[in-house]
Amino acid sequence: MNVHDLNAARSVTLVTMSIGPQMLAIPATQLRxxxxxxxxxxxxxxxxxxPWVLNVRGTVVPLADLRIPLGxxxxxxxxxxxxxxRFMVIEVEIxxxxxxxAITADMVHEVVTIPLTRIEPVPATMHWPxxxxxxxFKGSDGFVLLPDLSAIFSAMAQRPSAA
Structure with missing residues (x-):
């Protein structure tokens, strides 16, 4: 789902998860x-x-850790x-x-549908990239980040591999 899709809709359905202490949410449309x-x-x-790959129903799928780009x-x-x-198998544009x-999640929580008006820009003074x-957006247990998976995976694909 790109920004134009989000702007055309009035709400978005998200799957929430925890990575470390941080709550994140990804569009349900990206989740396989x-x-x-x-x-x-x-x-x-x-x-x-x-650094890993998985065999998901006979297909080799790279497994990524969002802890790295999100710090x-x-x-x-x-x-x-x-x-x-859990491992979350996703479709992402790179x-x-x-x-x-696939991405790792320490815990998958719930599926929520929120109005787009609840999504706020990330304050420039925060430590998040x-x-x-x-x-x-403000969830029931604190702030929930919406990672831009396409931006993350595209940027990580451009980085040189370890020797």
Missing amino acids: EIIDPLPMTRVPGAGAFA ITDPGPDDRPEDAR DGDKATM ADYLRGL
Whole structure:
């Protein structure tokens, strides 16, 4: 979903999740499925952002960690259940091409539909990287960030891999 799609709609349906202590939400239209963690294969020379691949129903899918581009270093609450971690398989546009990727989530919460008027710009004084965020909104448990997955994945694809 791009900005023009969001502007044409009056509301957006989002899937909320936690990564560390941070609540995030992605458009439900980008989500293909939520799966329990699968065996991961490390890719030699891959960067820290997407160092693994998964076998999702016979398809090799890169697994990315949004902690890297969003600068999330805090592991989050100690009382989070160990088995709450999930992989979210998404469709994302990377430099104009559609790609299937997976992202890690410490916990997936709920599906919410909010009016676009609730989405606010990210304040310039915040530590979050504004280039990677579409905005934020006030959820029931605090602020929820809306990552711009296309911007994140496009930027990360341009970075050189680790040697």
